[in-house]
Amino acid sequence: MDNTAVNIVGGGEDEMRQKVCDTIAARAKEAAASRGQFTIGFSGGSAAKMVCSGLRSRKDVEWGKWHVFTCDERHVQLSDPDSNIAYVQRELLDHVGVPSSNVYPIDPSVDVSAAAEDYVAKLRKVFPDKSQVPKFDFLILGMGPDGHTCSLFPGHPGLEEMKRLVIPITDSPKPPPNRITLTYPVLNNARCVVVIGTGSSKADVIKKCLEPDPGSEEPALPIARVFPHTGELIWFLDTASASKLSKTNA
Numbered sequence: 001m002d003n004t005a006v007n008i009v010g011g012g013e014d015e016m017r018q019k020v021c022d023t024i025a026a027r028a029k030e031a032a033a034s035r036g037q038f039t040i041g042f043s044g045g046s047a048a049k050m051v052c053s054g055l056r057s058r059k060d061v062e063w064g065k066w067h068v069f070t071c072d073e074r075h076v077q078l079s080d081p082d083s084n085i086a087y088v089q090r091e092l093l094d095h096v097g098v099p100s101s102n103v104y105p106i107d108p109s110v111d112v113s114a115a116a117e118d119y120v121a122k123l124r125k126v127f128p129d130k131s132q133v134p135k136f137d138f139l140i141l142g143m144g145p146d147g148h149t150c151s152l153f154p155g156h157p158g159l160e161e162m163k164r165l166v167i168p169i170t171d172s173p174k175p176p177p178n179r180i181t182l183t184y185p186v187l188n189n190a191r192c193v194v195v196i197g198t199g200s201s202k203a204d205v206i207k208k209c210l211e212p213d214p215g216s217e218e219p220a221l222p223i224a225r226v227f228p229h230t231g232e233l234i235w236f237l238d239t240a241s242a243s244k245l246s247k248t249n250a
């Protein structure tokens, strides 16, 4: 069964925000009802901006059931404007009722390798069965114009990591260089992954991923390698980011 959907929402950010946040709220409700909790991973950048602003006024969400991680994180202090979790904290969590014990920031006081190990320990608080790869209910992914997602960059050896759940990155081509990231085994084990593409700066990369040149021998870009084994994959695109696609389902 193909569990992939490409939604060209049309219009701009407001329409996208509404659709994406409706999807998150619906999945959170299902997860809380069937498993008693909702495990979610946020990305940083434009995806976080859209989602945090759309979620914080929602009254149809049981915030107390949420467990909040980031899909990747810059290895910086939580006071640094580059911190992904600090953004989510300020723009969403400070305004809703997620218990602080259900929010899992990285430890910036240790080196980046130790921070990656510490993050695995944090994952294991919520996903304690060590024989199983953590199964997130929901992951929100963004993408850079180069096709990176999380802190998985084109051509980086981290793309081939199939054992570790979280890896340190010390040579990110996008600053800051030190980061940690979830790996494909975790991304592709999620129940639902949403990819958010907005703006014309993403149009070329979206075309490359969704309508690749049949003759091309280029390896798939990092965002195009996300295919949950059994879960759903939903791409949400606005008019500008979908503008180079020839086939649309709008």
Ligand SMILES: O=C1O[C@H](COP(=O)(O)O)[C@@H](O)[C@H](O)[C@H]1O
Pocket: 042, 043, 044, 045, 046, 047, 072, 073, 074, 084, 141, 142, 143, 144, 145, 148, 149, 150, 151, 174
């Ligand atoms: O550095 C990062 O960049 C990507 C893409 O960000 P965007 O602002 O171009 O949408 C983001 O998804 C990732 O979480 C972040 O660490």
